[in-house]
Amino acid sequence: MGTARHNLRVDGARLWSTLMETAEFGATPAGGINRLTLSPEDGRVRDWFRAACEAAGLIVGTDELGTQFALRPGRDMTRLPIATGSHLDTQPTGGRFDGILGTLAGLEVVRTLNEAGLETEAPILLVNWTNEEGSRYAPATMASAAHVGTFATADILSRTDADGVSVAEALGRLDIVATEPTGARAIGAFVELHIEQGPILEAEEKTIGVVEGGQGILWFDGTITGFESHAGTTPMPRRRDALLGLAEVALAVERIAHAHGPSAVGTLGEAVIGAPSRNVIPGRVRFTLDIRDPRAATLDAIEGELRTTLTEIAARRSLAITLELVWRQEPVPFDPGIVALVERGAEALGLPHRRMVSGASHDACNLALRVPTAMIFVPCKDGISHNEAESATSADCTAGADLLLQTLLSLANAPRATLQG
Amino acid sequence: MGTARHNLRVDGARLWSTLMETAEFGATPAGGINRLTLSPEDGRVRDWFRAACEAAGLIVGTDELGTQFALRPGRDMTRLPIATGSHLDTQPTGGRFDGILGTLAGLEVVRTLNEAGLETEAPILLVNWTNEEGSRYAPATMASAAHVGTFATADILSRTDADGVSVAEALGRLDIVATEPTGARAIGAFVELHIEQGPILEAEEKTIGVVEGGQGILWFDGTITGFESHAGTTPMPRRRDALLGLAEVALAVERIAHAHGPSAVGTLGEAVIGAPSRNVIPGRVRFTLDIRDPRAATLDAIEGELRTTLTEIAARRSLAITLELVWRQEPVPFDPGIVALVERGAEALGLPHRRMVSGASHDACNLALRVPTAMIFVPCKDGISHNEAESATSADCTAGADLLLQTLLSLANAPRATLQG
Incomplete structure (x- = not known):
């Protein structure tokens, strides 16, 4: 050249x-x-x-x-x-x-x-x-x-x-x-x-x-399903709060992306509570997740660690969590x-x-x-x-x-x- | 009687x-x-x-x-x-x-x-x-x-x-x-x-x-302001992600209400990202918070602990967090x-x-x-x-x-x- x-x-x-x-x-x-x-x-x-x-x-x-x-x-x-x-x-x-x-x-x-x-x-x-x-x-x-x-x-x-x-x-x-x-x-x-x-x-x-x-890009659509109930009458230990599930998912994404840094990034860009109300415990949340890294193997590793973590969160909080891959760019x-x-x-x-x-x-x-x-x-x-x-x-x-x-x-x-x- | x-x-x-x-x-x-x-x-x-x-x-x-x-x-x-x-x-x-x-x-x-x-x-x-x-x-x-x-x-x-x-x-x-x-x-x-x-x-x-x-009830309106930026190009340590701030606030409310249990409850019922997009780091979130307890002193204690925690979260994540009391029922x-x-x-x-x-x-x-x-x-x-x-x-x-x-x-x-x- x-x-x-x-x-x-x-x-x-x-x-x-x-x-x-x-x-x-x-x-x-x-x-x-x-x-x-x-x-x-x-x-x-x-x-x-x-x-x-x-x-x-x-x-x-x-x-x-x-x-x-x-x-x-x-x-x-x-x-x-x-x-x-x-x-x-x-x-x-x-x-x-x-x-x-x-x-x-x-x-x-x-x-x-x-x-x-x-x-x-x-x-x-x-x-x-x-x-x-x-x-x-x-x-x-x-x-x-x-x-x-x-x-x-x-x-x-x-x-x-x-x-x-x-x-x-x-x-x-x-x-x-x-x-x-x-x-x-x-x-x-x-x-x-x-x-x-x-x-x-x-x-x-x-x-x-x-x-x-x-970078390679993974796009996911996710849902978290708990149970809608009254914010005043449901004791803390009995709650199945989908928003608290989302909170843990968001922080897990941050932690896992950090661990694969400095290049890896992970972002929840959208998060929407179903039928939100000031005095109702959120029962459903849907979210989007964007994961990027220059190496395909790192994308795979992040997805794997994340799915393990989501399973743990879902079990501990009695929530159902889904994560569907909607796009993968190598x-x-x-x-x-x-x-x-x-x-x-x-x-x-x-x-x-x-x-x-x-x-x-x-x-x-x-x-x-x-x-x-x-x-x-x-x-x-x-x-x-x-x-x-x-x-x-x-x-x-x-x-x-x-x-x-x-x-x-x-x-x-x-x-x-x-x-x- | x-x-x-x-x-x-x-x-x-x-x-x-x-x-x-x-x-x-x-x-x-x-x-x-x-x-x-x-x-x-x-x-x-x-x-x-x-x-x-x-x-x-x-x-x-x-x-x-x-x-x-x-x-x-x-x-x-x-x-x-x-x-x-x-x-x-x-x-x-x-x-x-x-x-x-x-x-x-x-x-x-x-x-x-x-x-x-x-x-x-x-x-x-x-x-x-x-x-x-x-x-x-x-x-x-x-x-x-x-x-x-x-x-x-x-x-x-x-x-x-x-x-x-x-x-x-x-x-x-x-x-x-x-x-x-x-x-x-x-x-x-x-x-x-x-x-x-x-x-x-x-x-x-x-x-x-x-x-x-x-129970006594406190209703708050809250906002979290970070900075909207590109989900693919912003390294994790440089982010000011309002949704991650919300995640920490939600988990802090749960933790503090638990600590004042069994009667105290705290709920984020609404949480809305401003201008959400799949590949944009959330820059603004507004939320509602509902705190209840049968004792006024406990409500005060929970609010105090929460405000201290919010200040810490805001400082650590370079976010601005506001929490406005909109209703108090003794x-x-x-x-x-x-x-x-x-x-x-x-x-x-x-x-x-x-x-x-x-x-x-x-x-x-x-x-x-x-x-x-x-x-x-x-x-x-x-x-x-x-x-x-x-x-x-x-x-x-x-x-x-x-x-x-x-x-x-x-x-x-x-x-x-x-x-x-």
């Missing part, structure tokens, strides 16, 4: 003004963005993106799920393109950087290459994946998952939002017409720049996270060669960096199943994301875009044998 | 058939009753009750809040009446015994006295208190509370239900016309028969609970003389009995503030109440009514000096 270094740098001010310009599509009064996938606001930013790509000389295609592919031809068009990008959709009260930075930094890289008159060996491909967020349609990252064959395109097209509008209908309302089948676009490598969405880089004063892979290791390339690039640019694992899921985690892939993280303020208060500095965005530029250049100009046999 | 015993017994079969007959007013398919206070169904049972009382020779009056007073004259009409009764309203999915047993057992006592041709010294007064349940209008036991002066009648009349209908409007819709001011009806003593609504009598195979008083001791009378009566009738404190609030708890008062409990199946599955045996209902009969006879025939100077 090439180690040639360029003095080329992106135009940080232009990147920032582009970020702020597109933040107007779906802007919220609190300074965030409400741009659900395939909404009218998403339609406007897609039109803007197509126009900006075409103005930069890129050839824009669209697949059956609306994902936009913008190609900058290379010297050797027999080579598979080196791809970058992310997503332009947001959470309903989302921020200005999640996904958007990676997409617009890719555009900035192209603009920088154009201004420098640089032609790469392999083509560069800039991608705007449809529905990374999953707020309007489940699952999240549906388009990149369909791209690599995890889901059938017809299945995803039939998914409906809360109002019963299918993905196919939503695409039709925006007059999005496919120019290629989903999955048809061949990709040689994929590098995605993203904000960390966590607090580690900021806390350690690092500018760059060299992402080694995506850990996704990124390509070691590209990870090392990102690391060397950060070093060469003099950017403080550390290796890390992505706690969140990204389109890159799907791509990694089929294509050599890596990610670059930059800090976000206080680790806040999926929130209108999401914030990142222009300096960090610029540093991330510069490293993306270097990485794409190295990959696109690498000797043919390095990535493609 | 009189200790004269009568061989007189109620007609258990008639009591049971009366219970089943009135259970048709608001009957639910699951075998319970939906008879919210001042609803059309409540109107029908009130009309039935008035007619049944008048058929038994009672003189029926109604106060400004709709409470029905049915008087059986005594030999000495200068003596204050000995009152009994309860309520005929139910929870929206209530049972066939809560309140209803005490009201209809009073009617059965009157019928039994009539058949025996027995005249008592003091009059007997049978009461059907409006809105004991508090399901449609807050507070619960509003009419008996207004009767003893805890609330102004005009205040209670202006209370509205979820549809904005005031108590005054609801009374008007049922054509209920007051024949006396609230609080005007003088009462010499009050004895209320009720199902236990708890599991103790059944578990100990006792037929009668000799109720020494009502413990209500019943009249020792009447309690002893009930106990001796149970003994004389050969009924297994134990002294206990009422965990729930009742109209008797309000009456006890101004009038010598006691209660008689009988078992209910599995301690279940406020539920369509609420159940009691005919034998236990009959035993309770027999004891009520003996107690009322003793009080109404007691030498004048015993209760009234």
Whole structure:
């Protein structure tokens, strides 16, 4: 893989003004963005993106799920393109950087290459994946998952939002017409720049996270059933309080995740008492559980320890506890060669960096199943994301875009044998 | 106080058939009753009750809040009446015994006295208190509370239900016309028969609970504020998880109530996560807390220990925890003389009995503030109440009514000096 270094740098001010310009599509009064996938606001930013790509000389295609592919031809068009990008959709009260930075930094890289008159060996491909967020349609990252064959395109097209509008209908309302089948676009490598969405880089004063892979994820739905009874007349020893069962489950998850630290995390994000009343002992609680770790074996160990603990809690408190696995995503290791390339690039640019694992899921985690892939993280303020208060500095965005530029250049100009046999 | 015993017994079969007959007013398919206070169904049972009382020779009056007073004259009409009764309203999915047993057992006592041709010294007064349940209008036991002066009648009349209908409007819709001011009806003593609504009598195979008083109650509203963050990207040690704070609070309440046992109880009945999401660490939780004990000093001690523990939890987990007292009901001791009378009566009738404190609030708890008062409990199946599955045996209902009969006879025939100077 090439180690040639360029003095080329992106135009940080232009990147920032582009970020702020597109933040107007779906802007919220609190300074965030409400741009659900395939909404009218998403339609406007897609039109803007197509126009900006075409103005930069890129050839824009669209697949059956609306994902936009913008190609900058290379010297050797027999080579598979080196791809970058992310997503332009947001959470309903989302921020200005999640996904958007990676997409617009890719555009900035192209603009920088154009201004420098640089032609790469392999083509560069800039991608705007449809529905990374999953707020309007489940699952999240549906388009990149369909791209690599995890889901059938017809299945995803039939998914409906809360109002019963299918993905196919939503695409039709925006007059999005496919120019290629989903999955048809061949990709040689994929590098995605993203904000960390966590607090580690900021806390350690690092500018760059060299992402080694995506964590494995287990999602569970759980129920706890005890017995509803009168809060005033039921002695403490006779109670079968489902909320106290939940309390023990929550603390057990914390204890077990801690024990498998520092990477393992476990979270009860939802917990709802059935028919709650101030003077009734809760008889039913349902909850969700999210467990993550970079190693599959650790996920298995955590689940095993947790099930043992739940059995003990249920027996001691005369409760029935169920825990149903509703989703398992295996850990996704990124390509070691590209990870090392990102690391060397950060070093060469003099950017403080550390290796890390992505706690969140990204389109890159799907791509990694089929294509050599890596990610670059930059800090976000206080680790806040999926929130209108999401914030990142222009300096960090610029540093991330510069490293993306270097990485794409190295990959696109690498000797043919390095990535493609 | 009189200790004269009568061989007189109620007609258990008639009591049971009366219970089943009135259970048709608001009957639910699951075998319970939906008879919210001042609803059309409540109107029908009130009309039935008035007619049944008048058929038994009672003189029926109604106060400004709709409470029905049915008087059986005594030999000495200068003596204050000995009152009994309860309520005929139910929870929206209530049972066939809560309140209803005490009201209809009073009617059965009157019928039994009539058949025996027995005249008592003091009059007997049978009461059907409006809105004991508090399901449609807050507070619960509003009419008996207004009767003893805890609330102004005009205040209670202006209370509205979820549809904005005031108590005054609801009374008007049922054509209920007051024949006396609230609080005007003088009462010499009050004895209320009720199902236990708890599991103790059944578990100990006792037929009668000799109720020494009502517990004191503290109601709190609480909040826990941490920080919402991404479940996948926030390391365990950096979390400020409000749900884990709640878990510790719930277990602390259990531990502290246990330590003040066996009478003390503490319950978190409601707990709601703000903006819950499967992959977001809960940042805000609000909850309710219900603490009860027969002794005011214990309530104070529990609150003190709990606040100390909450401060420790908040500091250790970097959470903000608030706990606001929204209601305090002082413990209500019943009249020792009447309690002893009930106990001796149970003994004389050969009924297994134990002294206990009422965990729930009742109209008797309000009456006890101004009038010598006691209660008689009988078992209910599995301690279940406020539920369509609420159940009691005919034998236990009959035993309770027999004891009520003996107690009322003793009080109404007691030498004048015993209760009234």
